Amino acid sequence: MHPILILVSQRIALGLLLLFAASVLIFAGTMILPGDVAQSILGQSATPEALANLRAELGLNEPPVTRYFNWLFGAMQGDLGVALTNGQDIADALGRRLGNTLFLAFWAAVIAVPLAIFLGLLAVRYRNRWPDKLISGVTLASISIPEFLIGYLLVYFVAVKLGWFSSVAMINDSMSLGDKLSAIALPVAVLVLVVLAHMMRMTRAAILNVMQSAYIETAELKGLSGFNVIFRHAFPNAISPIVNVVMLNLAYLVVGVVVVEVVFVYPGMGQFLVDHVSKRDVPVVQACGLVFAAVYIGLNMVADIVAILSNPRLRHPK
DSSP, X not given: OOHHHHHHHHHHHHHHHHHHHHHXXXXXXXXXXXXXXXXXXHOTTOOHHHHHHHHHHHTTTSOHHHHHHHHHHHHHTTOOOBOXXXXXXXXXXXXXXXXXXXXXXXXXXXXXXXXXXXXXXHHHHTTTSHHHHHHHXXXXXXXXXXXXXXXXXXXXXXXXXXXXXXXXXXXXXXXXXXXXXXXXXXXXXXXXXXXXXXXXXXXXXXXXXHTTSHHHHHHHHXXXXXXXXXXXXXXXXXXXXXXXXXXXXXXXXXXXXXXHHHHTTOOSHHHHHHHHHHTTOHHHHHHHHHHHHHHHHHHHXXXXXXXXHTOHHHHSOO
């Protein structure tokens, strides 16, 4: 079998194993939470008989291993159960919320990824000069500020003082694309500032590492301009580490939006998770955790596969 197929198969198998391990940790973590689910649903005034009946109905009297595998096999078939607080199908509710989160992450990525790569190339072109130092300083400052603080600052100055955008990022299906983009402008700005610095600095580091190669020196000796050397010769050979860091940050855009969604009351996965954690709705928390884990592991797996496929030594083995 071709070495690439072997490595890709191994990476997919490892990703599935990691997802299984994550599901075990998610289920176990929710099971050891203090308190009684039945009591939180029925309230403190519930009778022992009512509590016992509800525990039997929810399957809380079954062994944890049995409950775990019932939950896992159901999730594999797309059945995430029903919410304890309102009886709604979790998969349907999560589908809508996940769509909103992916919409937010998509537009943040559309801005952040090309901007980070451009700034990384610009920093390499003018390395150790004032453009490089300015770009590095501004991006480092943005990544050093907590995202919730950036969010509240944007709300105060841009939404309240200037009135350019709404401080609450509410969207629905009846809104046009323009209205939706206007509503998510501030949370997108926060996410872009959060992930931009990491991608830019990793792009800069990857290209600078390639710039030490002998063929780059040959291209410079041929009289090619600095930007042509960087863009045509260095950048294509630095794709693998750049793709890795881009995928990691895309995973963060989907998984790490909880704080941003709460700040801007955005109807996404993060807000949905926080709402049901406060209600101690365990099936919803488990489902959200599993979806977040699947997205994060899946994007990392894609990054590894792209790195394998972009390796010329594996594509053309001797």
